[in-house]
Amino acid sequence: MKARFAPFWPPVVVGAIIVLGWEGVVNLFDIKEFLLPKPSSIVRALGDQWTPLREAGWETGKTAVVGLLAGVVMGALLALVISRFAWLRGSVTPLAVALNATPIIALAPIFNAWFGITDFRSNMAVVIVVVFFPVFINTAKGLTEVEPNQIELMRSLAASETTVLRMVRVPNALPFFLTSLRLSAPLSVIAAIVAEYFGGPQNRLGPFITQNASFSRYANAWAAIVVASAIGLALFAMSAVIEKVSMPWKQGDPAAT
Amino acid sequence: MTDPAIVASGIGKIFNRNSDNAVTALTDIDLSVEPGEFVSLIGPSGCGKSTMLRIFGDLISATTGSVEVFGKPASQARLDRDYGMAFQKAGLFDWRKVSANIELPLELAGWSKDRRAYRSQEMLSLVKLQDFGDNYPWQLSGGMQQRVAIARALSFEPKLLLMDEPFGALDEMTREHMQVELLRIYREAGTTVVFVTHSIPEAAFLSDRVVVLSPRPGRVHSVIDVDLGVRNEDTRESERFFRATTEIREALRSVEANS
């Protein structure tokens, strides 16, 4: 909320310092292109490689977005199921927290074995699992951590469990859910790229980066990173907009973060 | 004659029964409340007054004894939507506008949209918040939120209003103002009220009867009749009000001395 009233120049200035400082340092110390390419070289590479980058970005973006949506839907659905059954909640939630602490990306080679090493589903499965856990854990928290008075009120009005879910738990969980969406949106792109390292179709950003890096064409690799960041940022921005629009009651609330 | 509003006989409540840290919260509670009566429950912390209120409202079940509300078991009264409840925290739903919060019980009871809108407008003027229906709860002060919570509790004209320290979080001036408002609403709506409070003047000012509870385990120490007639701001400075508060205070002191 604070950002709405804050002047926009500080992030712009910091951004300019980063880019110009980078350019300046590379020039000043005569750092070799294969160690750290200049921002200007990266921009040039972006132009030269635009056709393959656009295709790779589109394909990787598709994996990330579809995986993100599937992971979000699965996480939210399981959270809904869990919220109805207390006995499940006691065992599933700690298990999810524990699994969330494991390096899920290491599952990529196993998914290759499951779905085939050149199959896009192997990459997508990694994205789904990476997105699933934070969404599930956060949504389950929002569905269960409801103000006790509100539950008592609904009970005193003879509301059914389903009504309580619909009128209290789901709206209460909405901010938790949307926060997890915003956090996992950029994660989905990173997960897709790392998964592509292990296998999957070749016309993607992950292989593009490794191939160019192995031929020491680092400016091209950096250009692919820029494309990946742009996709991640776009997903992040979209989630942030959804977050604002779908919770009108938070507009201008100083308590809302 | 109509049925009494509440008949509680032999109520006892033990929390964590069958475990090492079992706590007896209430024991041997007998109490009846007449329709249209305003009864306060007062007592030191941990005397089980909130527990008692929740047993009346069928939010928790008693370990022993039975509660009848308007001649039916409490569970049936709850399903018949005889209860309106208000708590110390207003407990408004952040995601609903003020009017939608007031309409919540009406929605659950299946009222049509037009009827709900009309009713919430009526309730908003009753609690003097006509211009705030379109606001979200966070835009209102604590006292205003509490008035919305009371409007919500009264919107569907419940036969029995159960209130758990609803003014506990308010400053003294707002609190006294809200007490006068509550009495006005109570008279106009003609409901029955059971009111849990910590405050001696509040119990004296509002009630027809004050039930003094003693702690660990909670039981009825004494029941004090209060008759202040028509009450307004001047009542608080009257001789009769002073006598009523003194009587309640002495009962509470003897509770403290015995425990």
Add this chain to the structure above:
Amino acid sequence: MTAVVRSGLALPSPAPILRALRRMAAGAVAMAMVAVAWETYKWMGGRTNDHWPGTSFGLPVRTNDLVMPHVGTIWGALWDPVQRGRSQTLAGFLFQSARFTFNEAAMGFAIGTVIGLFLAVLMLRFSTAERGLMPWINISQTVPLIALAPIIVTWGRGTFLSDTQAVSIIATYLTFFPVAVNALQGLQSPAKADLELMRSYAAPWSQTLWKLRVPSARPYLFPAFKLAATLSVVGAIVGEISAGVRGGLGRAVLNFATIYSTGPEKLYAAVLASAMLGLFVFVLVTGVERIVDRNQNRGESGNTTREA
């Protein structure tokens, strides 16, 4: 007051031990359930030729021993030599690799925490810094720097960094973010009244920081540390894989993936070892949190008695 009561106990009460035992038992039950589900699915697929029973719908994952080895096979492989002709068992090899990866992760975690805390204090002190840096700190996490691991390793070779230190840099990059964000939130968490109290004592900024802001930030910091610790392991493993650094779990996963057809159980064992390392650092930070909590309470109770 509760603090006084808690630390007043001379012996640890049996309740926390019981709770820990119960949690471990629940964990064991959960793992057993996963194993049973695995074997049941595999058995079912074997009976129905990889279709859902009674339908012509194919199962999502095939169930032959190559794709899904028996749980027993994976367990057994742990105690076999890691490679023909070597005396070291697979379990021993994975333990050794986990220690290697742990060191990289710990280094990354330490540096990332320091950077994160520094950024948080900087943004706390200068609100312009907060407005200028915060968007970039957020953007930094959309940059898949992890994918740049090979470049960072090359980069390291051009300077004074060893390959493992380069991997630690990747772990650092993932670690600093949650620490910076949560620490700032925690440092900004004290109530206005508390800040005004410090002001009324004419406390300088540094004292307000140490005596009020840092203690209030504690509940925000530990969740961040837990997240950062697990992320540091992710960073180390992925860094090893993409940079081709030898000796760690990431390399083990990669190696066993390339010889998957001759021994799928080895890859599963390596992935499980990675999961265990992630859990281990999580539990480690949780343990530190408990100890800090207990000491903190003891300190507070000491103050209470002195004042009373």
